[in-house]
Amino acid sequence: MRVEVARHAGICYGVERALKLAEEAAESGAPVRTLGPLIHNPQAVQALRDKGVEVAASLEDASEGTLVIRSHGVSPAIIAAAGEKGLDVVDATCPFVRKAHEAAEVLVAEGYTLVIVGEPDHPEVEGIVAHAGGAALVVEDVADLPATLGTRRVGVVVQTTQSAERLAEIVEALLPRCTDLRVINTICSATAKRQEAAHEL
Amino acid sequence: MRVEVARHAGICYGVERALKLAEEAAESGAPVRTLGPLIHNPQAVQALRDKGVEVAASLEDASEGTLVIRSHGVSPAIIAAAGEKGLDVVDATCPFVRKAHEAAEVLVAEGYTLVIVGEPDHPEVEGIVAHAGGAALVVEDVADLPATLGTRRVGVVVQTTQSAERLAEIVEALLPRCTDLRVINTICSATAKRQEAAHEL
Numbered sequence A, B: 001m002r003v004e005v006a007r008h009a010g011i012c013y014g015v016e017r018a019l020k021l022a023e024e025a026a027e028s029g030a031p032v033r034t035l036g037p038l039i040h041n042p043q044a045v046q047a048l049r050d051k052g053v054e055v056a057a058s059l060e061d062a063s064e065g066t067l068v069i070r071s072h073g074v075s076p077a078i079i080a081a082a083g084e085k086g087l088d089v090v091d092a093t094c095p096f097v098r099k100a101h102e103a104a105e106v107l108v109a110e111g112y113t114l115v116i117v118g119e120p121d122h123p124e125v126e127g128i129v130a131h132a133g134g135a136a137l138v139v140e141d142v143a144d145l146p147a148t149l150g151t152r153r154v155g156v157v158v159q160t161t162q163s164a165e166r167l168a169e170i171v172e173a174l175l176p177r178c179t180d181l182r183v184i185n186t187i188c189s190a191t192a193k194r195q196e197a198a199h200e201l
Helices: A013-026 A040-050 A076-084 A094-107 A123-132 A164-177 A189-200 B011-025 B042-050 B076-084 B095-109 B123-131 B166-177 B189-200
Strands: A032-035 A054-056 A066-069 A087-092 A113-117 A136-139 A153-158 A179-182 B034-037 B053-056 B066-069 B086-090 B113-117 B138-139 B153-159 B180-184
Touching: A013 A032, A013 A040, A013 A054, A013 A066, A013 A087, A013 A094, A040 A054, A040 B086, A040 B138, A054 A123, A066 A076, A076 A087, A076 A123, A076 A136, A094 A113, A094 A153, A094 A179, A094 B166, A113 A123, A113 A164, A123 B123, A153 A164, A164 A179, A164 B153, A164 B166, B011 B034, B011 B042, B011 B053, B011 B066, B011 B086, B011 B095, B042 B053, B066 B076, B076 B086, B076 B123, B095 B113, B095 B123, B113 B166, B153 B166
Parallel strands: A032 A054, A032 A066, A066 A087, A113 A136, A113 A153, A153 A179, B034 B053, B034 B066, B066 B086, B113 B138, B113 B153, B153 B180
Antiparallel strands: A179 B180
8 A cells, every 4th residue: 555645734734823822821831721622633632731731621621821722713702701711812713714704704794694614513613603693504515505595695604624616516506596695715725735735646 | 390489588678678768758759869779670670760769870970869878788988978968868778787887886896806707799798897997807708717817806797698507607717716706696587587498498
């Protein structure tokens, strides 16, 4: 078996940045917790623990010190609640995820019905929904689109790690049902490059 | 040979409205000219002539009385010039074409680079381009898209009589090249119904 590694692989920018921010926070010596694991990799999570960075499963698990918000982002309510608990919040939300938050906010403010292309239960998508004020339709697939949209003015944002193909399929299905369709393509550049690199293999 | 007539065929709403407005204008007895023929049908144009409605090939051919702007619409400059010549302008621009003018104006005002899906030499498209202040890229086909757009913020409007399939192809090609793609689907309902009716045959 030959293992080929794509030109763009490994830890993405947002996660790398979150790991760095957590390590920097630990250097102060105060208790540091991340709200959920920063990375899907038990060895890396253990390495952080060795540096004094624990994982909090929820806000209840963190009562003092620093709370690191991971690259997925969270709802504004969680940041606010952490502040109210007196925690020192280090918001390591990935800048690409933040763009998706902002795009969702803009589309809702401009009166578009919001469609988020992504996994409904993914923390990133939950964060985008929260930033949109909760009023969003999350679709992973064309089949998830309801029979009637109830509007012909639809705005679309995308979970940063979704594929361009998936987005295109959903936009194609929405197009004949809209008179004003605005797509803010929030797929992150790391995802786009990985997809290109995978296609190259 | 069997001739089947689609459920939605014949003179569209915008042309019917323009014919009616021209006939009403002729009832006053003053000279009435239409700026170009109102309809692609020599018999119908002759029938109008019998009622006193002549065809002006250009603004120079009309020096007095009423000038009827046909359903295709024209640039705002032509309406202004006709007013300055002292002509009584009856603007029979189709309401669906007017929506395309307004959509183009909005997209340009909001900083989108404008793409018009349509025939570059069609009078309707010339009118939309003029309403957009002249800054628009007219594409009839995916192949007409330039290699580099020079922007990732693109707004799309459509000649009212284009097909939904053509629009979808161009949107699909634009999607991966844009971070903010806004499509105002200005295909008119008569066109959409005709396309559906033709598919039914």
